[in-house]
Amino acid sequence: MQTSPxxxxxxxLSPEELTAVGVxxxxxxxxxxVSLPIGVFxxxxxxxxxxxxxxxxxxxxxxxxxxxxxxxxYVLLMLLGRRAPLGAFLADNFGIVxxxxxxxxxxxxxxxxxxLMVRAIxxxxxxxxxxxxxxxxTLGAHPLWVFLVVTLPLALPGILVGAILCFxxxxxxFGATITFVSNIPGQTQTISAAIYTLTQVPNGEVxxxxxxxxxxxxxxxxxxxxxxxxxxxSRQFHPIE
Amino acid sequence: MIVVDVGxxxxxxxLAVAFSSGGGLVALFGRSGSxxxxxxxxxxxxxRPDRGRICLNGRPLxxxxxxxxxxSHRRRVGFVFQDAQLFPHLSVRxxxxxxxxxxxxxxxxxxxxxxxxxxxxxxxLDRSPGNLSGGERQRVAIGRALLSDxxxxxxxxxxxxxxxxxxxxxxxxxxxxxxxxxxxxIYVSHALEEVARLAxxxxxxxxGHVVAIGSPGEVLSRRHTAFDDQRFERASxxxxxxxxxxNNYGLTELVHPAGRIWLxxxxxxxxxxxxxxxxxxxxAVATVxxxxxxxxxxxRGSVASVEADKGPLATVTIGLLGGDQLIALTTRMAVHExxxxxxxxxxxxxxxxxxxxRAGHRR
Numbered sequence: 001m002q003t004s005p006x007x008x009x010x011x012x013l014s015p016e017e018l019t020a021v022g023v024x025x026x027x028x029x030x031x032x033x034v035s036l037p038i039g040v041f042x043x044x045x046x047x048x049x050x051x052x053x054x055x056x057x058x059x060x061x062x063x064x065x066x067x068x069x070x071x072x073x074y075v076l077l078m079l080l081g082r083r084a085p086l087g088a089f090l091a092d093n094f095g096i097v098x099x100x101x102x103x104x105x106x107x108x109x110x111x112x113x114x115x116l117m118v119r120a121i122x123x124x125x126x127x128x129x130x131x132x133x134x135x136x137x138t139l140g141a142h143p144l145w146v147f148l149v150v151t152l153p154l155a156l157p158g159i160l161v162g163a164i165l166c167f168x169x170x171x172x173x174f175g176a177t178i179t180f181v182s183n184i185p186g187q188t189q190t191i192s193a194a195i196y197t198l199t200q201v202p203n204g205e206v207x208x209x210x211x212x213x214x215x216x217x218x219x220x221x222x223x224x225x226x227x228x229x230x231x232x233x234s235r236q237f238h239p240i241e
Numbered sequence: 242m243i244v245v246d247v248g249x250x251x252x253x254x255x256l257a258v259a260f261s262s263g264g265g266l267v268a269l270f271g272r273s274g275s276x277x278x279x280x281x282x283x284x285x286x287x288x289r290p291d292r293g294r295i296c297l298n299g300r301p302l303x304x305x306x307x308x309x310x311x312x313s314h315r316r317r318v319g320f321v322f323q324d325a326q327l328f329p330h331l332s333v334r335x336x337x338x339x340x341x342x343x344x345x346x347x348x349x350x351x352x353x354x355x356x357x358x359x360x361x362x363x364x365x366l367d368r369s370p371g372n373l374s375g376g377e378r379q380r381v382a383i384g385r386a387l388l389s390d391x392x393x394x395x396x397x398x399x400x401x402x403x404x405x406x407x408x409x410x411x412x413x414x415x416x417x418x419x420x421x422x423x424x425x426x427i428y429v430s431h432a433l434e435e436v437a438r439l440a441x442x443x444x445x446x447x448x449g450h451v452v453a454i455g456s457p458g459e460v461l462s463r464r465h466t467a468f469d470d471q472r473f474e475r476a477s478x479x480x481x482x483x484x485x486x487x488n489n490y491g492l493t494e495l496v497h498p499a500g501r502i503w504l505x506x507x508x509x510x511x512x513x514x515x516x517x518x519x520x521x522x523x524x525a526v527a528t529v530x531x532x533x534x535x536x537x538x539x540x541r542g543s544v545a546s547v548e549a550d551k552g553p554l555a556t557v558t559i560g561l562l563g564g565d566q567l568i569a570l571t572t573r574m575a576v577h578e579x580x581x582x583x584x585x586x587x588x589x590x591x592x593x594x595x596x597x598x599r600a601g602h603r604r
Contacts, residue, residue, distance in 0.1 A: 131326050134287050137313040138320040139389045140343030146314075153330045 009213060017207055019186050020194035021214055027102055027177075027190055028170035031110035032117075032163055039114060039162060043121035044147070064176070065115040073179025076108055080180075104181035105188045109173035113166030120165055124158020125151060157233045164226040168219060191215050243267075243393060243425060247283050247293030247303065256280070256449035265441035266419050266426040268457075270433075276449040277429040281395045284427065285320050286313030297392055314343070319391030319424075323398045325382040327370035333381050334366040340389020349390050351422055359417050360384045376407035380414065387422060394418075394426045400435060408435075415439060437461055437478050437518040457516070458565070475521040475556070477567045483513045498563025499540035502591070524569035525590040526557055528579055538591040542567065544583055549573045557581060559589050 013021070045051070046058055064072045080087040080098045090096040098104035128151050136146040152159075174192040181188040183197060195211050198204030246259040256276045260267070269277040282288040284295055286302065289310060295303040297318070302311045319340070327336050337353070357363055360380045370378060379399055386394055399415070400408045416439060419426055430436050436443055436457060443460045445453040453460045458478040479502070481495035486507050495502040495515060502517065509515075530539065542561035549555035555573045558566055567589050581587070 129326070131322065132328060134285075134313070135320065135322060135326040136328070136339070138285050138287075138316075138318060139340035139385065140314050140317070141339070142314055142343075145343070150328060 006217075009210060013210055013214075014207060016185055016189075017194060017211055020189050020191050020211065023102060023105070023186070023188070024171055024190040024192075025218075027105045027109055028167050030103075030106040031113060031170040032167040034106070035110040035114050035117060035166060036159075036163055039117040039166070040121055040152075040159060043118050043125055043162075044151075046118070047122045047125040061118055062115045064112050069112060069173070069175025070179050072111060073108055073176035076104075076111065076176065076180045080104070080107070098181070100181050100184060100188060102181075102187055105177045105190065106170075108176040108180045109170035110166070112173045112176050113169035116169055117162035117166040120158050120162035121155065124155040124161075127158070128154045157230050160226060160229050160233065164222055168222055171215075171218060171222075242296075242298055243284075243427070244294065244296040245280070245284060247280075247290040247295060249279070249283065249288070249290045249292075254449060258444075258446065258449070258451055260444045260451060260454055262425065262427075262442055264423075264425045266428055266439050267442045267444060268436040268440035269427065269429045269444050269446055270431065270436045270440075271446035272431055274448075275446040277431075277446055278397050279449075280446070281320070281397050281427065281429055284393070285318050285395055286311060286316050287320075317344075317390070317392045319386030319389055319394045321379075321382050321386050321394070321396040321399045323401050325370075325375075325378040327373075327378055327381055327385070329370055331370075332366070333362065333368050333370065333373070336370060336381055337362075337366075337384050337388055339385060344390045351387055351390050351424075353388060355421070356384050356387050359421055360414055374407075375403050376410055379403065379407075379411055383414070383418060387418065387424065391424060394424045396426060396428045398429055398431070400430070400432070412438060433461065433476050433520075434518055437476065437516065461518075475568055475570070477519045477521070477524075477565070479517050479519065479561070479565045479567065481515055481517060483509055483511050483515060485511050497540065497561070497565070499542055499561035499565070499589075501538065502540070503537040519567060519591055521556065521568040521570040523592050524567060526559070526569050526571055526575070526579070526581065527588045527590060528581075528585065530588050531590065534590070536590045536592055540567065540589045540591065542587060542589060544581055544585045544587055546583060547576055547581055549576060557587075559587060561589070 042057070042061060046054065077099070078084055080090070082088065082091065082097070082099045087097075087099060090098075098107055132154070133146050133150055136150045137143070141149070172192060173190075174196070177188065177190065178193055183189050183193045189197070191211050191214065195208045195215075198208040198211070242261070242263055244261040247256070249256045254276070256279055258276065258280050269280060271277050279288065283290050283303070290303060290305065292305045293303065294301060294305070297316070301307070301309050302316055302318075303309060328339065331339070337357070341349075341353070357366070360383060362377070362380050362384060365373065365377055365381065370381070373381065383399065396415070400411055403411065412435065418424070419439065428435075428439060440457050443453070443455060443457050444451055445460060458480070461476050461478055479497060481497040481502050484494040484496045484501075486493050491506065493504040493507055495504055495517070504517065525536070540561055542559040545558045545560040545566065547555060547557050553572055553574075555571050555576045557569045557571055557576065559569060561567050569589060
């Protein structure tokens with residue numbers, strides 16, 4: 001019987017490697033899904049509103065893009081570590097623990113992907129013609145409705161791009177994650193961390209190579225998916241008849 | 242009933258506009274940069290004035306003294322933009338129904354089907370705005386604004402981006418909208434024919450200020466400082482009645498107290514009252530009834546005034562039999578050689594081609 005090479009590759013993964021792939025996908029998906037609404041809101045605020053401290057907010061959002069990832073991870077550790085004030089407060093009152101959990105990995109990779117996401121969404125909101133929003137207003141639509149039925153759908157391609165960028169960044173995130181939540185197999189060990197570990201042990205090259213192939217294929221799938229989605233959304237706006 | 246009295250200062254531009262209207266179509270007329278569009282934006286609530294009041298049917302939309310500023314989505318004021326501004330991600334049908342969504346069901350006075358029929362857009366409903374022509378887009382934009390059940394409709398040069406043929410197609414539709422749906426309209430334009438044809442009241446703006454208010458007949462023939470450098474813009478508005486059509490030649494015969502007016506094209510059933518616009522440059526003056534001439538329309542009257550300065554041109558205002566005034570643009574030499582003076586009996590020659598159907602006013 002002929003097995004496809006991909007199936008063979010997946011079957012040949014060791015249980016630890018398979019777990020790392022699962023953790024990576026879970027961490028990156030949760031990071032993207034949770035940060036998407038916040039990212040849209042932040043992008044809207046930066047693109048359309050005038051308020052005190054806007055430049056500061058812009059700077060804070062973009063900080064992870066320019067800081068060394070290890071520094072971002074360390075800042076998160078200082079804020080949300082088990083003994084850090086905020087981390088202890090969340091753990092005692094809400095039972096939310098980030099330190100050394102996969103949720104912490106999701107948080108770290110979300111923070112790292114956030115500036116990329118906000119940039120893409122902000123650009124697409126900037127590109128929405130404000131006179132269209134004015135037109136919707138004169139037709140009786142409350143600003144919130146205008147945002148939901150005019151601005152948001154028109155900015156959708158940029159929002160998709162932002163989500164894909166965030167997902168890709170979260171998938172590849174290494175420095176901040178390993179600093180904040182360490183490298184615990186089955187809990188916080190992502191593909192990147194697993195490859196790093198495999199390169200440190202004798203005879204780990206084969207496993208590292210398998211994970212590299214998996215990593216490349218996930219990235220390609222994400223890129224192709226974003227391309228298809230973008231074509232689909234632009235067809236929604238300009239169908240050819 | 243709309244009452245506007247607002248002021249706004251923006252950099253070096255100062256706007257101070259006051260007018261009121263009891264209904265019908267008010268045209269804001271003036272050259273670009275005179276503050277016409279800004280006035281519309283103030284009425285729609287897209288711009289906030291520094292001072293003043295805007296009242297619609299007794300409801301204050303803006304009153305700076307009382308601290309009132311009604312947001313644009315609560316004004317019930319429809320807006321037709323020059324470039325339509327249709328939502329590109331929605332079909333024509335959904336564009337039309339957009340305002341419907343937000344209007345209170347009990348106050349819906351305008352029916353969807355009659356709007357679609359009036360504007361002739363049935364066949365466009367499932368299309369996307371991206372592949373409509375300019376004229377189609379503008380029709381949908383008018384329908385979209387109407388279907389939000391506005392108490393007032395604002396139109397910002399809705400025909401300016403269209404070619405002549407499209408204009409002639411949309412103009413009667415605007416007339417139908419004006420007459421069928423009883424929504425008061427404020428219409429911004431710098432095209433004389435549109436204003437003369439559509440407006441029941443004209444407000445002329447220049448540099449942010451109102452320079453004249455009145456019926457098209459009164460206002461458009463007057464000489465305004467605002468148009469000093471564009472004398473060709475001056476025109477007269479005559480009211481005439483349809484006598485009958487001459488199908489052989491594709492002409493319509495109109496009766497005016499001062500004579501017959503031949504209109505190219507067909508202009509409806511006999512007995513209908515029409516307003517026709519005559520550009521001053523299309524009128525010639527003769528002191529005896531001319532013969533052997535291609536011009537068919539000859540009106541009788543007497544010279545009411547002659548305006549001439551040092552330039553080569555002169556303007557002769559003719560009081561026609563029946564009371565209408567007709568303005569003729571001639572040369573100063575002609576005035577001198579015919580020795581035209583106030584009170585002289587004259588014949589005004591109007592080229593038939595100048596009186597096409599678009600200048601007529603349908604009722």
